[in-house]
Amino acid sequence: MKDSLVRVVYVSRNTITGDDEHISREVVKILDSARASNASSGVTGALMFNRGLFAQVLEGPPDRVEQTFERIQCDERHAEVSLLAYDVITERSFNQWSMAYLGAKSGRPAKLLDLAQDTGFDPKRLDGNEVHAALQAMLLEADH
Numbered sequence: 001m002k003d004s005l006v007r008v009v010y011v012s013r014n015t016i017t018g019d020d021e022h023i024s025r026e027v028v029k030i031l032d033s034a035r036a037s038n039a040s041s042g043v044t045g046a047l048m049f050n051r052g053l054f055a056q057v058l059e060g061p062p063d064r065v066e067q068t069f070e071r072i073q074c075d076e077r078h079a080e081v082s083l084l085a086y087d088v089i090t091e092r093s094f095n096q097w098s099m100a101y102l103g104a105k106s107g108r109p110a111k112l113l114d115l116a117q118d119t120g121f122d123p124k125r126l127d128g129n130e131v132h133a134a135l136q137a138m139l140l141e142a143d144h
Contacts, residue, residue: 085128
């Protein structure tokens with residue numbers, strides 16, 4: 001199906017070390033690269049980062065989302081990449097953003113961190129739909 005869309009939700013552990021300034025620069029590099037690549041390939045999504053973990057939703061054509069996810073899995077800044085959901089979707093949740101970002105300083109990742117804490121950040125206990133909903137809710141709050 002030519003116009004089919006999929007959504008991938010994953011979490012990974014951050015392997016970037018150094019002081020806050022260095023870590024921030026690395027995250028900006030990730031975002032700049034993701035936004036440029038995603039815009040040209042029709043992938044949208046949202047990224048949450050808080051020193052210890054990444055959580056991300058990717059949406060778009062199956063082949064493009066899979067290529068993007070493969071690059072992430074090979075990126076040395078991510079460890080223990082865990083796929084939480086891979087779903088066929090009819091519409092995007094993050095269609096406005098080639099890559100929306102919620103960082104630790106926004107104060108909003110607390111919802112996702114609570115979710116991670118409640119599950120011990122055990123990928124077997126994390127639910128992709130809950131992570132997706134948490135990111136979506138945090139972005140809605142940020143817009144208001």
